[in-house]
Amino acid sequence: MLKKTKYLSRTYDLERGHTLAAYESVGGYKQAPRALRMSREALVDEVKKANLRGRGGAGFPCGVKWGFMRPHPTKPAYLVVNADEGEPGTFKDRTLMELNPHAVVEGCIIACHGIGAHAAYIYVRDELHLSKARLWEAIKEARQRGYLGKRPFGIDYPVEVYVHTGAGAYICGEETSMLNSLEGRRGEPRLKPPFPAQVGAFGCPTTVNNLETIAAIPTVLELGGDEFSKLSAIHNLKDGGTRLFGVSGHVKTPGVFEACVGLTLRELVYDLGGGVAGGELLAVIPGGSSCPILRADEKVHAPDPSSALHPWHGQSVLDVPMGVETYRLLGTMLGTCCAIVLSDRADPVLAFHNLMQFYRHESCGQCTPCREGVGWIERILDKVVHGKSDEKELDLLHDIGSNIMGNTICAFGEGAAMPALAFVQKFRPELEAYVRSGGKSGTGRLSLP
Amino acid sequence: MPFALTPEREREFADILSRYPNKMAATIPVLHLCQEQHGWVSPEVIEFVAQQLEVSTAHVKGVVTFYTLFNQRPVGKHQVWVCRTLSCALRGAGELLEHCEKRLGVRAGETTKDGKITLRTAECLAACGQAPMMQVDKDYFENLTLADADRILDRLRGD
Numbered sequence: 304m305l306k307k308t309k310y311l312s313r314t315y316d317l318e319r320g321h322t323l324a325a326y327e328s329v330g331g332y333k334q335a336p337r338a339l340r341m342s343r344e345a346l347v348d349e350v351k352k353a354n355l356r357g358r359g360g361a362g363f364p365c366g367v368k369w370g371f372m373r374p375h376p377t378k379p380a381y382l383v384v385n386a387d388e389g390e391p392g393t394f395k396d397r398t399l400m401e402l403n404p405h406a407v408v409e410g411c412i413i414a415c416h417g418i419g420a421h422a423a424y425i426y427v428r429d430e431l432h433l434s435k436a437r438l439w440e441a442i443k444e445a446r447q448r449g450y451l452g453k454r455p456f457g458i459d460y461p462v463e464v465y466v467h468t469g470a471g472a473y474i475c476g477e478e479t480s481m482l483n484s485l486e487g488r489r490g491e492p493r494l495k496p497p498f499p500a501q502v503g504a505f506g507c508p509t510t511v512n513n514l515e516t517i518a519a520i521p522t523v524l525e526l527g528g529d530e531f532s533k534l535s536a537i538h539n540l541k542d543g544g545t546r547l548f549g550v551s552g553h554v555k556t557p558g559v560f561e562a563c564v565g566l567t568l569r570e571l572v573y574d575l576g577g578g579v580a581g582g583e584l585l586a587v588i589p590g591g592s593s594c595p596i597l598r599a600d601e602k603v604h605a606p607d608p609s610s611a612l613h614p615w616h617g618q619s620v621l622d623v624p625m626g627v628e629t630y631r632l633l634g635t636m637l638g639t640c641c642a643i644v645l646s647d648r649a650d651p652v653l654a655f656h657n658l659m660q661f662y663r664h665e666s667c668g669q670c671t672p673c674r675e676g677v678g679w680i681e682r683i684l685d686k687v688v689h690g691k692s693d694e695k696e697l698d699l700l701h702d703i704g705s706n707i708m709g710n711t712i713c714a715f716g717e718g719a720a721m722p723a724l725a726f727v728q729k730f731r732p733e734l735e736a737y738v739r740s741g742g743k744s745g746t747g748r749l750s751l752p
Numbered sequence: 753m754p755f756a757l758t759p760e761r762e763r764e765f766a767d768i769l770s771r772y773p774n775k776m777a778a779t780i781p782v783l784h785l786c787q788e789q790h791g792w793v794s795p796e797v798i799e800f801v802a803q804q805l806e807v808s809t810a811h812v813k814g815v816v817t818f819y820t821l822f823n824q825r826p827v828g829k830h831q832v833w834v835c836r837t838l839s840c841a842l843r844g845a846g847e848l849l850e851h852c853e854k855r856l857g858v859r860a861g862e863t864t865k866d867g868k869i870t871l872r873t874a875e876c877l878a879a880c881g882q883a884p885m886m887q888v889d890k891d892y893f894e895n896l897t898l899a900d901a902d903r904i905l906d907r908l909r910g911d
């Protein structure tokens with residue numbers, strides 16, 4: 304159900320909404336002092352009740368993650384805020400940094416207390432220069448006001464917040480790669496375990512959260528965990544609150560919108576996105592490019608009454624509320640909730656090729672199945688689109704993708720293989736037509752004429 | 753000639769170091785600082801960073817070669833990146849790139865003969881809803897038409 308909200312985006316339409324004055328004019332910085340006076344347990348409990356699922360892609364419950372943090376006898380703890388925003392199709396965190404950076408800073412203060420840390424590093428991809436500048440400005444303003452530093456709000460709980468930058472590598476969005484990058488190393492993912500809560504930044508207990516997750520924390524406190532959770536149409540599935548939705552590609556009004564969790568893809572495309580920009584809806588990549596594509600003509604198959612998807616059995620996949628669990632059951636992922644829309648005038652084979660070029664470029668190269676597999680898929684697709692492939696190679700695509708799954712250090716491998724397998728399965732006739740016609744099938748283009 | 757930071761950047765350097773529990777963590781921000789001054793990461797810059805941060809030159813080289821934004825050779829005065837990834841491609845990034853290549857007389861990855869502009873492709877720059885787009889030095893230009901691109905490129909060439 305579409306219910307627009309204005310919590311995360313409360314400052315988006317204000318003049319100079321990125322300033323401290325604007326943020327305070329809409330209730331900002333009221334929750335941090337409250338939270339710092341709560342016990343850590345009570346705070347974590349509130350976040351657990353909120354059913355705030357991580358907004359970075361994996362959808363892990365934020366409160367549960369905070370609960371993993373144990374005080375260490377000698378080592379400090381760290382909060383690392385993930386603003387590497389590089390997943391193709393995803394452009395939501397940037398709006399928060401540019402238009403509501405103080406919500407991020409307030410969220411950092413509260414989250415530091417929630418995990419027992421006194422320092423937060425916000426890892427921003429280097430290209431987002433305005434975002435970095437806005438965050439630094441916000442940090443400076445907050446410090447001048449006495450909201451950060453040795454005694455934030457006059458309370459004995461020191462908090463410092465810093466911005467750290469990457470240098471152009473999608474893989475640094477993966478949390479252990481981010482930790483290496485923060486430490487000044489090559490951004491290569493680490494084997495888990497140990498998990499960051501045990502051995503994270505600088506060898507210390509660390510929580511990595513997406514920037515939107517952190518920006519939502521002041522709202523969780525403002526409404527209370529229960530009320531926050533109940534904003535969502537699917538809070539019974541432990542998927543609560545309100546979040547940012549993005550929509551790009553072939554829609555009339557692309558952009559970022561805030562709405563309650565439980566919105567359907569149809570509402571995202573037609574109500575928020577204004578409908579398909581030309582032609583008919585062919586397919587949607589629901590939450591960033593690593594999420595398997597959904598065809599507009601797919602129906603939900605969930606005959607088992609105990610399935611969370613059963614209420615939508617037989618209906619279009621477009622009418623299922625977008626949630627972590629519902630989308631997992633659909634065989635895709637909710638990811639970052641930023642959808643890429645393809646009209647039937649676009650060529651799905653070219654879209655597949657475009658994405659695999661991305662993954663080939665971004666693999667860090669540590670694991671052979673990922674490095675070689677993704678490169679191989681991309682080379683085959685190169686041949687397909689140039690009309691130099693054959694049907695045997697199409698079968699290979701499936702095998703290569705399957706061999707990546709489960710055989711890599713980090714989830715990048717799966718993030719590349721899953722969408723590849725979905726394209727192969729759902730657009731097999733289109734791929735076959737391509738090879739049979741020597742690359743002359745399809746519309747031959749991605750953009751609308 | 754050994755590399756050295758300008759006095760103003762010296763202060764920025766000290767500020768960067770104060771943010772981390774050790775010196776190595778400053779590697780990436782300090783490399784950015786040096787590249788901003790020098791245009792690229794030369795062997796002298798690598799030497800400088802290694803010395804200042806008390807890490808090996810091999811470590812610094814390893815970092816420089818891992819991240820795409822560190823220039824390992826001199827580049828043009830201005831950097832133009834056209835996003836090529838799917839959301840942008842669905843809204844004309846392919847046409848935009850081809851147009852820029854023609855207009856500048858270079859292929860993606862090359863620098864114009866006058867040394868003014870290096871044209872490159874970028875992977876998704878988190879501006880997918882404002883596609884097609886390009887980044888010019890530190891600024892984003894979004895929802896571009898080919899005519900917009902011409903104006904931007906002409907201004908850079910005249911600079």
Ligand SMILES: Cc1cc2nc3c(=O)[nH]c(=O)nc-3n(C[C@H](O)[C@H](O)[C@H](O)COP(=O)(O)O)c2cc1C
Nearest residue numbers: 357358359385387388389476477478512513516714
């Ligand atoms: C290849 C790869 C790229 C990722 N990129 C991002 C990213 O850009 N931003 C982000 O918040 N999470 C990203 N993640 C997920 C993070 O590893 C991590 O799960 C997330 O930051 C945790 O925050 P959350 O629990 O608040 O969502 C990525 C994961 C993988 C495997």
Ligand code: SF4
Nearest residue numbers: 667669670673711713
């Ligand atoms: S799965 Fe890919 S990106 Fe992840 S560590 Fe292995 S090679 Fe690197």
Ligand code: FES
Nearest residue numbers: 835840877879880
């Ligand atoms: S695809 Fe171009 S900015 Fe995301």
